[in-house]
Amino acid sequence: MSMPFYVAPEQMMKDRADYARKGIARGRALVALQYNDGIALVAENPSNTLRKISEIYDRIAFAGVGKYNEFDQLRVAGVRAADLKGYQFSRLDVDARGLANQYAQILGQTFTHEMKPLEVEILVAEVGLDATKDQLFHIMYDGTVIDEHRFTVLGGDMESIRGRLVEIFVPDSTLQDAVKFAHQALSVGDTPISSTELEVAVLVRNGARRCFSRLNESTITQFLS
Amino acid sequence: MPMFPFAQDPGASFGELLKRVGLSPFGENIPANEMLVPHATTCVALRCANGVVMAGDRRATSGNLISHREMEKVVQADQFSGVAIAGAAGPAMEMVKLFQLQIEHYEKVEGQSLTLEGKANQLSMFVRSNLPAAMQGFMVVPIFAGYDTLLQHGRLWNYDATGGRYEEHDFVATGSGMLHAGTVLRMTWKRDMTIDEGVNLAARALWEASDADSATGGPDALRGIYPVIASITSEGFTRIADEQLKKTYEAIADGVVQR
Numbered sequence: 001m002s003m004p005f006y007v008a009p010e011q012m013m014k015d016r017a018d019y020a021r022k023g024i025a026r027g028r029a030l031v032a033l034q035y036n037d038g039i040a041l042v043a044e045n046p047s048n049t050l051r052k053i054s055e056i057y058d059r060i061a062f063a064g065v066g067k068y069n070e071f072d073q074l075r076v077a078g079v080r081a082a083d084l085k086g087y088q089f090s091r092l093d094v095d096a097r098g099l100a101n102q103y104a105q106i107l108g109q110t111f112t113h114e115m116k117p118l119e120v121e122i123l124v125a126e127v128g129l130d131a132t133k134d135q136l137f138h139i140m141y142d143g144t145v146i147d148e149h150r151f152t153v154l155g156g157d158m159e160s161i162r163g164r165l166v167e168i169f170v171p172d173s174t175l176q177d178a179v180k181f182a183h184q185a186l187s188v189g190d191t192p193i194s195s196t197e198l199e200v201a202v203l204v205r206n207g208a209r210r211c212f213s214r215l216n217e218s219t220i221t222q223f224l225s
Numbered sequence: 226m227p228m229f230p231f232a233q234d235p236g237a238s239f240g241e242l243l244k245r246v247g248l249s250p251f252g253e254n255i256p257a258n259e260m261l262v263p264h265a266t267t268c269v270a271l272r273c274a275n276g277v278v279m280a281g282d283r284r285a286t287s288g289n290l291i292s293h294r295e296m297e298k299v300v301q302a303d304q305f306s307g308v309a310i311a312g313a314a315g316p317a318m319e320m321v322k323l324f325q326l327q328i329e330h331y332e333k334v335e336g337q338s339l340t341l342e343g344k345a346n347q348l349s350m351f352v353r354s355n356l357p358a359a360m361q362g363f364m365v366v367p368i369f370a371g372y373d374t375l376l377q378h379g380r381l382w383n384y385d386a387t388g389g390r391y392e393e394h395d396f397v398a399t400g401s402g403m404l405h406a407g408t409v410l411r412m413t414w415k416r417d418m419t420i421d422e423g424v425n426l427a428a429r430a431l432w433e434a435s436d437a438d439s440a441t442g443g444p445d446a447l448r449g450i451y452p453v454i455a456s457i458t459s460e461g462f463t464r465i466a467d468e469q470l471k472k473t474y475e476a477i478a479d480g481v482v483q484r
């Protein structure tokens with residue numbers, strides 16, 4: 001029987017992190033930002049059916065970048081956890097913080113105990129009753145949770161997109177402006193992303209029970225023209 | 226977070242998910258006895274030219290006693306459909322809650338809504354899973370109605386306690402006052418009514434049922450409690466305001482005085 005080679009834990013973790021980062025960097029990025037009436041989530045996504053952004057619960061949205069099958073599995077687990085909690089207790093007991101922690105557990109466990117880390121970065125966003133209660137939890141491939149404010153960027157080329165967004169972001173702007181900011185930040189160089197390649201969804205602070213909705217292609221085109 | 230191996234994955238079914246995590250309210254053996262639980266009664270639904278109208282009275286009874294005066298038996302299931310329930314109030318309300326959750330859960334997991342027919346079928350399975358309890362007296366008999374966005378007209382379904390699902394084309398009534406309410410509908414309903422005419426007819430049907438059946442509640446002007454009446458059209462589910470129903474019932478009462 002052959003003995004496995006010894007690999008230092010530091011090296012093992014570094015290799016896994018590099019592997020996950022590489023996988024995530026291959027995919028396209030996503031931006032979430034506050035606007036005057038809620039939170040806008042904008043992703044570069046050529047597919048009109050395989051979504052990166054989706055609804056988890058009344059006031060909570062999910063967004064993922066990286067490997068589709070992996071973040072989609074996490075999305076479904078989140079919908080299940082949220083619906084079960086709301087059924088067992090009250091709809092008001094479902095919150096983004098709880099979900100973010102559970103996601104962090106799964107990602108962290110997988111990162112340290114499985115052969116292969118999940119090649120995903122996810123966002124759990126919750127729209128509050130007022131803007132100060134909005135929450136953006138950015139969860140990394142290794143389970144690190146970052147509680148972000150005003151806006152967040154996920155995915156490949158994160159640093160340069162964040163750099164561009166910091167320059168142009170204006171708090172309390174309209175939805176149209178917010179989508180424009182995100183579009184500009186996501187576009188690399190002089191070639192802006194076509195509006196057909198954008199997926200945009202919003203969590204609107206509108207008093208209705210379900211705050212999540214998607215913007216259709218014509219609205220996005222109109223916003224960007 | 227609930228995650229399952231591939232073979233045990235519950236898919237988009239909330240009911241199956243509840244079973245996997247041990248929370249399912251169905252199939253429990255309730256001891257057979259003469260337990261007196263609140264019962265909800267008469268509901269009607271009818272088809273109009275551009276949608277459907279659903280209505281239900283507000284009374285729940287335990288034997289001869291009125292146990293609740295403000296029960297809402299017509300509830301919105303999703304944007305384009307509603308459920309009306311008659312039968313044992315506890316299981317009925319639980320079934321409606323589960324049904325609403327199932328529709329929303331499916332929509333979120335799958336990324337698109339069930340068709341209206343799919344929802345009707347799903348409700349039939351819920352009624353069937355309640356059969357053991359129905360055998361012991363906790364019967365639940367719903368009506369399901371909605372606007373079919375694919376076919377672009379309203380549709381209605383009637384159920385029996387075993388989960389039998391029957392699509393009705395014109396109108397349907399359920400609960401203890403179903404004979405009286407159904408007779409009013411049978412005599413007055415005509416094709417291509419407007420929603421307003423439909424609301425008036427549903428109000429009238431419940432009035433006559435409450436007049437002849439002790440378990441059906443009439444309009445309660447003293448407390449300001451009126452039946453729940455809702456219309457479902459291509460615009461979605463709209464509950465008719467109590468103000469409007471107050472006028473409708475005053476007109477019915479005037480008509481009755483003059484006959």
